[in-house]
């Protein structure tokens with residue numbers, strides 16, 4: 001029996017990728033890989049060390065000895081639990097400039113592929129296009145910018161944080177543009193992907209839709 005499929009989920013900020021990918025992984029019994037967390041942890045480290053996104057040489061040096069390790073529900077960076085520290089508005093603001101660097105992307109390719117030995121559900125920007133081009137199932141999950149900003153806004157309020165909808169919308173659109181127009185691994189639908197617009201779907205509906213597609217691929221693998 002072989003259930004080792006790769007489900008690759010890409011899309012813009014706030015589309016619901018991590019919420020849905022985590023739920024799909026649990027439903028179909030595969031590990032979940034949050035690749036955004038890896039880019040966020042690198043941005044966190046380089047920013048703390050005062051290394052600018054333009055400084056490719058110092059980025060390479062810093063990453064040569066940088067250790068990232070998944071723990072249940074989170075991420076360790078050089079032995080520090082950074083799970084909460086990488087989810088701040090400040091990291092939201094700076095992460096894309098670091099993620100555009102070839103030194104940064106190159107450092108993460110093998111780490112990501114190494115997680116897929118027994119299949120997985122992975123979400124990010126280049127899962128279907130670059131990291132897992134052979135994935136059995138590729139989803140491009142999107143929603144209108146206004147709806148995605150609304151989701152982010154609601155998340156902040158639910159956490160008891162102050163939030164400004166217009167500011168969130170502006171930042172989400174800026175980050176998407178940055179991710180879509182960079183030279184290396186830009187955000188775009190992968191060849192052969194299914195484009196899913198979740199503007200009018202809740203997370204449970206999206207989870208059901210992707211899980212049933214994934215289950216069908218797992219059935220095929222077993223035959």
Ligand code: CDP
Nearest residue numbers: 013014035036037039095096099124125126
């Ligand atoms: O959750 P949200 O969509 O806001 O962001 P994320 O998935 O945690 O990713 C944060 C940033 O990391 C993105 O805006 C990209 O710049 C970068 N990223 C990337 O370049 N490639 C990936 N596979 C995942 C994230």
Ligand code: CDP
Nearest residue numbers: 013014015016017018019151198201202203
């Ligand atoms: O990872 P990504 O940035 O694509 O989105 P997320 O961090 O999963 O955030 C999506 C937020 O919108 C979460 O608060 C979800 O509960 C909510 N949501 C969703 O994920 N999917 C929908 N179809 C509707 C709402």
